[in-house]
Amino acid sequence: MKTDESMSDVRHAPCGACQAEEPQVVGVPRVSEQAKAVTPGWEAMRVVRCAQCGFYYVDPMPFWSGDTLQTLYDEKYFSEESMWWHRQRTEVDPQRRLDAIEKEREKGCAPKFLDIGCGQGYVLEHALQRGWDVWGLEPSQVWAEQTSTRLGVKVWINRVEETDVPAESCDIVFSDSVIEHLPEPRVMMNFARRVLKRGGIAYFVTSRADALVNHFRRFVFRLVGSQRSPFIEPLCRPYHVVGFTPRCLTILAERSGFEMRHLWVRHGSEEWRKERRWTTSKFKSLALLPVFTLGEILGRGTTIDLLLIRR
Numbered sequence: 001m002k003t004d005e006s007m008s009d010v011r012h013a014p015c016g017a018c019q020a021e022e023p024q025v026v027g028v029p030r031v032s033e034q035a036k037a038v039t040p041g042w043e044a045m046r047v048v049r050c051a052q053c054g055f056y057y058v059d060p061m062p063f064w065s066g067d068t069l070q071t072l073y074d075e076k077y078f079s080e081e082s083m084w085w086h087r088q089r090t091e092v093d094p095q096r097r098l099d100a101i102e103k104e105r106e107k108g109c110a111p112k113f114l115d116i117g118c119g120q121g122y123v124l125e126h127a128l129q130r131g132w133d134v135w136g137l138e139p140s141q142v143w144a145e146q147t148s149t150r151l152g153v154k155v156w157i158n159r160v161e162e163t164d165v166p167a168e169s170c171d172i173v174f175s176d177s178v179i180e181h182l183p184e185p186r187v188m189m190n191f192a193r194r195v196l197k198r199g200g201i202a203y204f205v206t207s208r209a210d211a212l213v214n215h216f217r218r219f220v221f222r223l224v225g226s227q228r229s230p231f232i233e234p235l236c237r238p239y240h241v242v243g244f245t246p247r248c249l250t251i252l253a254e255r256s257g258f259e260m261r262h263l264w265v266r267h268g269s270e271e272w273r274k275e276r277r278w279t280t281s282k283f284k285s286l287a288l289l290p291v292f293t294l295g296e297i298l299g300r301g302t303t304i305d306l307l308l309i310r311r
Contacts, residue, residue: 009063010041015050016057016185017248018255023048023059027218027229032236038068039235047229053251056209056243058234061183066139066159072239073140085274090122093176098126100307101172101201104261111171114195116188117178118155121147127174128153135170137163161187165195172196176205180232180240189256196310202258204306208265209243211302212295213288249306258308267303268292 014021027047036042039062048059064072081089105111113127118136120143127134128151136155138144148155156163160182173192179185192202209231217230232243244252250260269292272285285292295301 009065010039010060011063012059013057013061013183015053015055015248016183016242017055017244017252018050018053020050020052022051023057024051026056026231027221028227029058029235030228030233034072035235035239038064038071042235045235047232047234049231050248053248054210054245055248055252056231056245057183058232058241061241062234063183069139069159070141074142077140077237080276082273082276084270088270090120091126094123094126097174097176097203097205097305098123098130100262100305101174101203102130104201104307104309105171112169113172113174114165114170116160116173116175116192117181118147119143121151121153121155123174123176124151124153132172135165137165160191163191165191167194168197170195170197171200173200173202175203177207177238179204180206180242180244181238183241185242185252186256189252189258193257193310198310200310202306202308202310204249204304204308206244206249206304206306207240208245208300208302208304209240210245210300211268212298212300213268213291213302216288216291244304246304249304253306253308257311259311260306261309262305262307264305265299265301265303266296266305268296268301271302 025046026049029045029047031042045058045060049056110131110133113132113134115124116137118124118138124134124136134153136147136153138155139159141157144155144157173196179188182188214230221228232240234241246263253260271292272282275282
């Protein structure tokens with residue numbers, strides 16, 4: 001179903017990882033009033049899982065227009081965060097991830113570094129401090145302009161599929177918590193491969209859809225008679241329209257022309273520390289702390305870090 005440019009194009013799509021067409025319904029998505037206003041046919045949407053590789057996605061899939069994305073990802077998108085989480089996402093995690101990249105790359109001149117979905121620019125800032133030559137790509141005009149002005153770097157205000165970065169111009173491509181927002185994640189993988197030099201490094205961070213805590217949440221939902229899916233949140237913040245497992249993410253990367261060098265599963269036990277105030281959401285996360293912690297111990301945590309080499 002196609003609508004005017006201010007809304008979206010909604011259609012059925014195959015699995016975004018292996019391209020199979022064997023969706024298994026796993027639940028109904030929660031829907032915000034904001035998403036209802038810009039997503040025709042939302043009532044028929046279901047969260048499904050690919051029977052072949054385990055990839056999660058919403059079907060039918062909303063392909064939101066540029067105008068709609070500006071509305072959904074506005075200045076209010078980032079919730080009020082605790083000082084701990086601010087430091088974690090702006091200093092601790094970026095430094096750890098850039099350290100991992102430096103261990104893999106050959107020493108030499110300053111690398112050309114592209115951050116896809118650079119947001120507020122914290123990773124770009126740390127890369128600059130290391131003397132790297134950096135670019136950013138960010139579809140949100142608000143964040144792209146603020147980051148470009150603050151750091152004095154080039155930031156494309158565009159979506160991946162519409163950005164003309166020169167082929168084989170980058171040594172490193174980085175993307176944190178972006179690929180799960182894309183209805184066609186293969187587009188990002190192909191883009192990264194195109195702009196990377198041979199032997200270049202791609203580093204992706206994404207949520208783990210089949211984290212242990214999500215399976216526990218589904219058990220609780222079914223116990224109280226709810227069909228809601230906890231695996232992804234496609235129609236309310238954070239608008240994750242697809243969701244990955246280590247297996248399907250590996251399949252996607254290898255089919256896109258990458259060699260998988262490292263895959264780490266992390267996080268979960270400190271989820272309750274992210275929000276600044278003691279909200280209902282924070283209390284729920286604290287109540288789930290034993291499940292979060294067990295998932296982290298068993299390698300079924302909430303975040304996947306993937307380091308790839310371009311073939």
